[in-house]
Amino acid sequence: MAIIGTQAGPALSTPDDTPPPYEVVELGGAQGGWFRRVGWSHLVGILALAFSLFPIVFVVSAALNPVGTLSSSTLFPTQVSLVNFTDTLAGSFPRWFANTLIVGVLSAGVAMFISASAAFAFSRFRFRGRRGGLLSVLLIQLFPQFLAIVALYLIFTEITDVWPAIGLNSIWGLTLLYLGGALGVNTWLMKGFFDTIPKDLDESAKVDGATHSQIYFGIILPLVRPILAVTGLLGFIGAVNEFLIASVFLTDDRAKTAAVGLYGLIADDQTRNTQFGLFCAGAVLLAIPTVLLFMYLQRHIVGGLTAGAVKG
Amino acid sequence: MAQVVLDKVNKKYDNGFHAVQDLDIDVADGEFLVLVGPSGCGKTTALRMVAGLEDISSGTLRIGDRVVNTLSSRERDIAMVFQSYALYPHMTVFDNIAYGLKIRRMSSTEIEQRVRKAGDMLELGHLLDRKPKQLSGGQRQRVAMGRAIVREPQVFLMDEPLSNLDAKLRVQMRAEISEIQRDLKTTTLYVTHDQTEAMTMGDRVALMKAGVLQQLGSPQHLYDHPDNIFVAGFIGSPPMNMAVARLIRSDGLSLQLAETVLPIPESVVRARPGLARYVDRDVAIGIRSEDMEDASLARDDAPESRVRAKVALTEALGSEIVVHFDVAAPKPVTADTKALDKDAQTSDVPVAHRGNVFVASFGPRSRVRPRDDIEIVVDRERIHFFDPDTGHAIRD
Ligand SMILES: Nc1ncnc2c1ncn2[C@@H]1O[C@H](COP(=O)(O)OP(=O)(O)O)[C@@H](O)[C@H]1O
Ligand SMILES: [Mg+2]
DSSP: OEEESOOOSSOSSOOTTSOOSSEEEOOSSSOSOHIIIIIHHHHHHHHHHHHHHHHHHHHHHHHHOSSOOSTTOOSSOSSOOSHHHHHHHHTTHHHHHHHHHHHHHHHHHHHHHHHHHHHHHHHHOOOTTHHHHHHHHHHHHHSOGGGGHHHHHHHHHHHHHHOGGGSTTOHHHHHHHHHHHHHHHHHHHHHHHHHTSOHHHHHHHHHTTOOHHHHIIIIIHHHTHHHHHHHHHHHHHHHHHOOHHHHHHOOSGGGOOHHHHHHHHTSSHHHHHHTHHHHHHHHHHHHHHHHHHHHHHHTTOOOOTTTTSSOO | OOOEEEEEEEEEOTTSOEEEEEEEEEEOTTOEEEEEOSTTSSHHHHHHHHHTSSOOSEEEEEETTEEOTTSOHHHHOEEEEOTTOOOOTTSOHHHHHHHHHHHTTOOHHHHHHHHHHHHHHTTOGGGTTSOGGGSOHHHHHHHHHHHHHHTOOSEEEEESTTTTSOHHHHHHHHHHHHHHHHHHTOEEEEEESOHHHHHHHOSEEEEEETTEEEEEEOHHHHHHSOSBHHHHHHSSSSOOEEEEEEEEEESEEEEEETTEEEEOOHHHHHHOGGGGGGTTSEEEEEEOGGGEEETTTOOSOOGGGEEEEEEEEEEEOSSOEEEEEEESSOOOOSHHHHHHHHHHHHSSSOOOOSSEEEEEEEOTTOOOOTTOEEEEEEOGGGOEEEOTTTOBBOOO
């Protein structure tokens, strides 16, 4: 706000009936209505929300649609029933679901632990090949994994001959594959986080008499919980949602993960329409563990755990 | 309890930097030894070598009667208080203090008992359930102390444990740490850059500069008999006043300080035979502020002890009046004074920009005002003499 004009004389007050001898000019400021100041951001938010909720609402509606065909699905259901869910659970889906959970939990958990251990070493120890190791981990990560699918497929065909338990058509083999995939990114992500934990803590524990593993499990891991939660969650989501590699590796119905199995339901033109309700019911069920995991981990994903470690 | 002996200990970092050179220090059993020096002089490096957190490049380190060069920290039976306190943020105060005991698989009743005892000693009893981030700076400091105490180690190592506290708390903790150490009689190596801490806490003080030990002795000895200009300038607050003067022979020996001629008492010359070599040459002299007094307050002094000066600034502190005045003689310039200037710039002591300003502390009844022409009595027995090139004290 700027004041333009001159005030005549030293008078401190002006008589009530005369207008003040200056005019007020507003430059920017609280001008315009509610919409121009705040409202537009609500509008943007609502649009974004609608955009991202649309597919979810559609899938949930389709899952509740008792007719269960694509052509009869609408954004908001006209009839509601759980028949699709009961049908899904009666078929192969429980098996696929269990497979997915096993692969997801195992690959996320083990990858988390291996990456954390690697990150601890890269962050805390100084050894020959440290820099080279870090760089090559990153470099390998730069190659898209599906470029390697052909090679991996050939390798796993051989393995299947020797040791079928971890070969093709086995969720254990797939878990192994996923483990390798996430290692690079996770290690880098975690190393960055480990570096923010003051080294004084390690050294203090060392003077107190702790061994490396006591420091790792007792001091460092509890303090890096947020990054463990993040990588664990991302790893789990990645494994649950992964389709491409899984579809190549798992052809036996009993070995399929939910992503591959559900796709099979709507893979060809005849079934796409009729089994759409089953597919959507499976998709909704599949989302539950991810949402639960997210809700559980949410309180661990708070930074600033190290606040108060050092200084006053 | 044990003594700690550093024998020609060196540290060369991987980048070739020689951080600690031929360090010889022996800390007697139960002694409180303060390692002091400006920041970057290698104190922490030295302490970390004793702690086993840094390899020793060469030399021998003994704790008790064992050579511990190659032993790990846990085998050295030491406890360390870090500058940052390094409390484990995810553990309660109790668990923080108990950590070292749990690692050593002590029975839980014994742990409980020891932690309670340390907690009482440090007045932490009511805080044992809190997490470090719920504590004030001073309380964190106590927890860090508690962690060291419960271990009942052979040696305490402390790296600037008070530097993160405010001034008042620092004074209080200074006294507390000294008291605890006296009670426990645990050999202590204490690192600080604060000469006040060194003077008030140490049984003996080791002063370092640029990785080299300058002098080791009782605080009073360093204060009264500094081996070189660096020690003289570092120990004491305000720092010792320094000037270049000419040593001339008239009757006995005299100092020509700008226009003023100050005869040196016979006893001083006798105690420092080396002075004779500097006749008709420059010497660096040092005078502590308390060795100068307002002539109108000093009664029985020899008239030749008096020098004239013009007051630039006075600071009345109640118990004394600090008087600043210009001296026409230049400051000595040696490697030592450069190191001191560099240190002063990094601390909060203001640096005089130009000229040579002396600081004297007069009795509280002095009536001097800025711009007064005054006479000052110098305690000539207590003037320090240094070589103006090497900075070494002139003695014999
Ligand atoms: N890891 C290191 N590698 C190379 N130089 C170091 C390293 N640590 C410390 N220094 C150098 O060694 C000198 C002494 O450091 P330090 O012992 O921390 O000093 P102080 O504790 O007396 O302030 C400093 O000049 C510092 O830059
Ligand atoms: Mg230091």
